[in-house]
Amino acid sequence: MQLTYLEAISQGIAEEMERDPSVFCIGEDIGIYGGAFKVTDGFIDRFGPERVIDTPIAESAIVGAAFGAALTGLRPVAEFQFMDFLPCAFNQIVNMVAKAHYRWGAPAPLVIRGPSGGNVHGGPFHSQNPEMWFVHAPGLKVVCPAGAYDAKGLIKAAIRDNNPVIFFEHKYLYRRIKEEVPAEDYIVPLGKARIAREGRDLSVITYAAMVHVALEAAEILSKDGIELEVLDLRTLSPLDREAIAQTVRKTNKVLLLHEDVRTGGIAGEIAAIINEEAFEDLDGPIVRLTAQDSPVPFSPPQEEYFLPKVVDVVREARRLLAY
Amino acid sequence: MAKKKNSTKTPSRASGNGRGHGSLASRAAATQRRYAIPDYRLEKPEFTIRQVRAGDEVRYEIEGDLGAPAPPIRESKYLGKKQCIEIYRWMLLNRRMETALENLYKQGKVVGGVYFGLGQEACSCASAYALKPDEWLGPMIRNQGSLLVRGFSARDIMMQYMAKAGSPTKGRDASSHFGDIQKRHVVAPISTLGDLIPVLAGVALGARLQGRSIAVMTYIGDGGQSTGVTYEGLNFAAVQNLGLVLFVENNLWGYSTPADMQFRVNDLAERSIAYGIPGVIIDGTDACQVFDAAHEACERARRSEGPTLIEAKMMRMKGHAIHDAADYVPKPLFEYWRKRDPIARFENFLVNTKKWLTSQENAALIAEVERVLEEDRNFAVNSPMPTPESAAGGAYCDPGCHEIKPKYAVPRVKTAASVRRQTEAAVHLK
Numbered sequence: 208m209q210l211t212y213l214e215a216i217s218q219g220i221a222e223e224m225e226r227d228p229s230v231f232c233i234g235e236d237i238g239i240y241g242g243a244f245k246v247t248d249g250f251i252d253r254f255g256p257e258r259v260i261d262t263p264i265a266e267s268a269i270v271g272a273a274f275g276a277a278l279t280g281l282r283p284v285a286e287f288q289f290m291d292f293l294p295c296a297f298n299q300i301v302n303m304v305a306k307a308h309y310r311w312g313a314p315a316p317l318v319i320r321g322p323s324g325g326n327v328h329g330g331p332f333h334s335q336n337p338e339m340w341f342v343h344a345p346g347l348k349v350v351c352p353a354g355a356y357d358a359k360g361l362i363k364a365a366i367r368d369n370n371p372v373i374f375f376e377h378k379y380l381y382r383r384i385k386e387e388v389p390a391e392d393y394i395v396p397l398g399k400a401r402i403a404r405e406g407r408d409l410s411v412i413t414y415a416a417m418v419h420v421a422l423e424a425a426e427i428l429s430k431d432g433i434e435l436e437v438l439d440l441r442t443l444s445p446l447d448r449e450a451i452a453q454t455v456r457k458t459n460k461v462l463l464l465h466e467d468v469r470t471g472g473i474a475g476e477i478a479a480i481i482n483e484e485a486f487e488d489l490d491g492p493i494v495r496l497t498a499q500d501s502p503v504p505f506s507p508p509q510e511e512y513f514l515p516k517v518v519d520v521v522r523e524a525r526r527l528l529a530y
Numbered sequence: 531m532a533k534k535k536n537s538t539k540t541p542s543r544a545s546g547n548g549r550g551h552g553s554l555a556s557r558a559a560a561t562q563r564r565y566a567i568p569d570y571r572l573e574k575p576e577f578t579i580r581q582v583r584a585g586d587e588v589r590y591e592i593e594g595d596l597g598a599p600a601p602p603i604r605e606s607k608y609l610g611k612k613q614c615i616e617i618y619r620w621m622l623l624n625r626r627m628e629t630a631l632e633n634l635y636k637q638g639k640v641v642g643g644v645y646f647g648l649g650q651e652a653c654s655c656a657s658a659y660a661l662k663p664d665e666w667l668g669p670m671i672r673n674q675g676s677l678l679v680r681g682f683s684a685r686d687i688m689m690q691y692m693a694k695a696g697s698p699t700k701g702r703d704a705s706s707h708f709g710d711i712q713k714r715h716v717v718a719p720i721s722t723l724g725d726l727i728p729v730l731a732g733v734a735l736g737a738r739l740q741g742r743s744i745a746v747m748t749y750i751g752d753g754g755q756s757t758g759v760t761y762e763g764l765n766f767a768a769v770q771n772l773g774l775v776l777f778v779e780n781n782l783w784g785y786s787t788p789a790d791m792q793f794r795v796n797d798l799a800e801r802s803i804a805y806g807i808p809g810v811i812i813d814g815t816d817a818c819q820v821f822d823a824a825h826e827a828c829e830r831a832r833r834s835e836g837p838t839l840i841e842a843k844m845m846r847m848k849g850h851a852i853h854d855a856a857d858y859v860p861k862p863l864f865e866y867w868r869k870r871d872p873i874a875r876f877e878n879f880l881v882n883t884k885k886w887l888t889s890q891e892n893a894a895l896i897a898e899v900e901r902v903l904e905e906d907r908n909f910a911v912n913s914p915m916p917t918p919e920s921a922a923g924g925a926y927c928d929p930g931c932h933e934i935k936p937k938y939a940v941p942r943v944k945t946a947a948s949v950r951r952q953t954e955a956a957v958h959l960k
Binding site: 225228231257262265268271275278280303310311313316328329333 | 698699702703707708709710711717718720721722725727728729730731732733734735736737739740758759761762763765766769770924925926927929931932934935936937938940941942943944945946947959
């Protein structure tokens with residue numbers, strides 16, 4: 208059936224709640240209101256207030272309580288109204304939850320999920336891509352789906368995973384992406400990238416909303432006979448090192464694209480991986496195309512300037528191909 | 531510091547519906563704004579600690595009277611002879627283990643520092659003693675006695691301090707930073723304070739989803755209660771009516787900062803009013819008062835009546851950790867609290883007041899504690915350090931590493947037909 212990215216996530220969580228009584232949802236305004244973006248719309252009627260728990264505006268309490276419930280063998284799915292608010296619970300996430308298994312052998316099978324990303328004119332506090340704060344915390348897994356099929360399969364895999372997973376949904380994609388999603392149960396394993404488009408000339412390595420930017424650029428360039436390969440990482444932690452190395456070995460030129468800011472973004476890490484795994488295969492410099500190092504500006508012309516665009520990918524790809 | 535208390539009374543807002551939404555009647559009662567905070571102490575010291583300039587020096591001085599004689603132990607409503615002696619034994623083990631750790635530190639055998647609960651043994655041991663085996667506890671750094679009561683050995687704690695391969699965290703973390711979700715139901719603390727509060731609330735929430743009303747217990751200090759997560763966690767427990775027993779250990783010092791510079795209320799138990807939960811004040815050096823308050827709070831939790839805040843007043847009788855000589859503490863304060871030593875007074879209560887222990891039995895009990903400690907100390911000292919490579923792995927729970935299943939029972943779920951509400955016309959940030 209055709210599902211939007213948002214419906215796919217919603218359905219994925221609901222199916223896991225049907226399948227496994229130990230799954231429950233906790234977060235702000237997720238009950239009768241159905242969540243700020245309506246991901247849990249109707250859940251409270253369907254599963255009851257015991258399993259769809261509205262909380263005070265207290266992000267540390269949400270994560271702490273989810274962790275505590277996970278210690279008793281449950282699988283909480285905690286919603287953040289915006290992933291920009293993750294820093295409110297930063298200590299719980301990076302010090303309490305992420306370190307638990309390494310320090311004292313306590314598994315923390317919980318999911319922290321919510322909307323991230325820009326291009327919706329949300330301003331500096333409703334548009335961020337804060338994934339790297341968590342990629343830098345060993346013990347956490349970080350997932351950033353780009354399509355409806357993946358979003359459903361990945362949220363189901365995240366809920367079944369025995370580790371804490373930070374699941375970044377891209378709010379620009381919520382209602383814009385519609386894909387065929389099978390009715391039967393499936394998961395998309397964490398840590399496995401996918402080739403979103405095959406090509407021979409140059410690889411664009413990216414994730415989330417930028418996958419669609421890369422695909423549009425690939426479409427434009429293919430009219431000139433240039434074939435981009437688009438690698439959708441899907442999971443930033445763990446990173447699929449093998450898939451990264453493979454695409455570089457194939458095309459020998461690589462453009463790293465992300466909506467996150469430049470310094471400390473995953474592009475730097477991927478460049479280092481290519482250096483370690485496929486240095487000899489490079490026929491040109493590794494090019495980064497990212498947001499600038501600033502907060503996400505509010506006004507549409509400014510936000511457009513801030514975000515990487517299709518024209519930027521086309522321009523940088525041509526420049527790199529000419530190298 | 532303890533000051534006068536003019537509170538009147540209110541019925542607790544507890545409701546038995548398991549979700550804690552107060553009935554209209556209890557809301558109406560609440561609007562009368564009458565609050566009671568029972569104070570079980572047998573003395574209510576009247577002094578404050580002030581920062582004053584004396585010549586070229588700024589220091590802390592005591593304002594008030596420190597001359598009162600030490601109060602007796604309050605008769606317990608619940609504890610009998612056997613239980614009192616058990617608690618006394620835990621307290622002895624707690625203190626003597628810490629003395630042994632201090633010696634090991636001086637011998638250079640401890641990695642890092644040592645944290646002491648000197649003067650707080652009654653609070654750690656008698657509180658944890660009120661929990662049942664399948665209930666949960668989250669200790670702070672000074673609650674090493676609580677860990678002993680939950681079934682860890684002095685050997686475990688010593689090995690943590692010496693960073694040994696056989697320590698509960700296999701060398702990966704220090705001190706009381708360890709736990710056990712299988713058997714002893716202890717959540718490992720982290721160094722920052724207040725973070726255990728929402729976690730323990732979550733444990734109670736998890737148990738409730740599995741059909742169990744359990745008591746969960748954790749601690750916060752006069753210093754740690756200043757953190758935001760303390761508010762978030764306790765407020766969450768209150769609105770969700772979770773069986774959290776929160777000991778606010780007012781030991782007068784948050785590292786070097788006195789309680790009087792940490793908060794403005796007279797008693798930290800007053801905070802309970804703002805959470806809409808019961809609060810009580812006890813003498814944290816009196817094991818019977820600690821147990822009785824803990825027991826009553828645990829029973830409330832088991833009846834699904836929600837959280838309780840217990841302020842236990844006492845003093846941290848050493849520095850923040852072994853490196854800290856606590857020179858900032860006015861000397862008379864140490865003398866005052868030394869007279870209120872929880873172990874000496876409990877010993878006197880058992881031997882002289884209740885006559886539950888003869889001097890010979892007491893001596894034998896102490897000798898037995900020493901023997902166990904000596905054995906544990908030798909074992910810990912002689913056990914190997916971890917290999918360097920043992921630092922690798924374990925950041926993630928890999929397949930086959932843990933089986934995740936509900937601790938108490940598979941949650942009973944009620945599922946209604948799938949209903950999709952009308953999505954609003956205006957979608958946030960379309």
